Amino acid sequence: MKPIYVIGHKNPDVDAVVSAIAYARLKTYTTNGNYVAAAAGELNPESRFILQHLGFEAPALVTDVGAKVEDLLDEELPTSIHPDATLVEVGNLLRAGKIKTLPVVDNDSRLLGLLTVGDVAQIYLDTLGNGEVNLRQTPELLASILSRKVGEVMKTRGLMLFERRETVDEAKKQMLMTRYRNYPVVDEDNRFLGMISRYHLLQMKRKKVILVDHNEKTQAVEGIEEAEILEIVDHHRVGDLQTIAPIFFRNEPVGATSTLVAECYQDYGLVLEPDLAGLLLAGILSDTMIFRSPTTTAKDRRVAAHLADLAGLDVQEWGKEIFRRTGHQDLDDLAGLIREDLKEYQHGNTAFAISQVETVDLQAFRYRQPDIREALEELCTRRGYRLMLLMVTDIFEEGTELLAAGTKKDVVEKAFGHPLEDGSIFLQGVMSRKKQVVPVIYKILAEENVLY
Structure with a gap:
């Protein structure tokens, strides 16, 4: 399931x-x-x-x-066969399962090759269909065909297969270009997971x-x-x-x-x-x-x-x-710390983000403020934020040091009514990003849109 x-x-x-x-x-x-x-x-x-x-x-x-290729697979694993099996066993499986393609796997379920109804038919034609066969030899020829091992006749080259993590869009393109009936799917270790076809694209389960x-x-x-x-x-x-x-x-x-x-x-x-x-x-x-x-x-x-x-x-x-x-964070990886609880927002054409860190040692963050502001500016440049805020919230002091970066950091001064000092402002009583910061930022951005 x-x-x-x-x-x-x-x-x-x-x-x-x-x-x-x-x-x-x-x-x-x-x-x-x-x-x-x-x-x-x-x-x-x-x-x-x-x-x-x-x-x-x-x-x-x-x-x-x-949507990945693995999402196209049926719940039940299709029939497969071992390379030591004979064509007699192949025939029985093809008839019993009403299938056209048999994957050939080893004892660890790793895909070795494929054998199709067409491949089996071609073997018979190559052996019996040249018109020069003595009918009295037919039983012996049939016996020789039926005793052949799958490993001798399976296709191993030029196989079109997919890995389970490939996107459905990529699989669709490959199917349109190749037009095979069935395509095997394998995992990272080449273990056989199932078969897909164009039918599966129509019945895709998200x-x-x-x-x-x-x-x-x-x-x-x-x-x-x-x-x-x-x-x-x-x-x-x-x-x-x-x-x-x-x-x-x-x-x-x-x-x-x-x-x-x-x-x-x-x-x-x-x-x-x-x-x-x-x-x-x-x-x-x-x-x-x-x-x-x-x-x-x-x-x-x-x-x-x-x-x-x-x-x-x-x-x-x-x-x-x-x-x-x-509450005592490792301040060596500032970029990682900022990304840890970062949420992105969009207002019109303005993309902005607010990250929040909870601490019991606000002074340690204040000591690293120049480095933190630099990390915030780098994140703005890399991700295209017009505004990037970091809330450093002291649980026991019940307040937040708010650091701002980006071309629209003046929004913070308008939102909270105080000037930024070295890119930051302390907000006593502000603890919640959701209720006390996000709404006022949206409000100022909306007002600016009306003005301009």
Whole structure:
């Protein structure tokens, strides 16, 4: 059964990771399907600590859900044959399976060659069809043909095959150029996975995904426009993703998607196991910054208290432990740190991005401000951002040092009413990118569009 990926946004934070794990498990409990928790990027140190502490495996790394050749394959592996088999066995398989092409594989399922009905017919014609055969010799000739080994007669050169990760568009081009009946598909180790044909292009099944903690195309895993979105569970503004058919879409203004996933368990009357309750509690505490973020709602607090009871954890102590273990970042790789929780946005022709880092040591970042600004400017140049912001949020000081770069960094001064000093400004009480920064940036950009 092909997987249904439950996946969060690029540059996954804790809420995206734990929501995917918990919701995949919920779907497994309540419906039929092969639900797989996935991450659209490498996990940050905070997520790795939480998973290791609670005994969870990391979700599968899935960076592209675009249509690949492997998506064309049938669920069942087609018939194959060993090179030591005889043409008698070939004939039996071709007749029994009503197939035209037989892949030849070794004991490890590695593809060695192909044998088609046409190839077998040609062997008979070459042996019996020249008009000079003595009819009395026919039984012996037939016996010699039927005893021949597949390895002697299979085609091994000039085979047209595809690797499973090749795009469907590339496969389509090759099929139109070559016009064979069937094409074998192999993995990176040349192991045979199945056969595809032009028929499969017409019946192509997209990868199926459930999105958690996002619903905007710029934040979604690569290839999302070629996937089939089945559900969305999120707590952000409604974005620009489109679906093939109506879907289940749960979207509420709460502080964390983990809150909504925990409620889904309650809706089904399911009691969360202690480790899973602790996992979802970590998602809530991380995204609400231990309830210090203005996005925090009464529902977040209520659900968190229930999860803490189930997990046997103290809310404040568990939250502080998470940030204490992960709040001291390695500032040697500034570019990597900026990309870790970066989200891209678009307003008209203006592309901008906002990254957020949570810390308990704001002074260390201030010491590296010149280097950070240089890294932000480089990112603007490389990705074409007109504005790039880095929020360095101190959990316990309850404020954010906002660093700005790009040709439109003056937007920050207009948005917050204070001048930038050396490219940064400290915003007391600002903790939330979603609620306190993104909306005001959009507002200023909209006002500028009206003026100009």
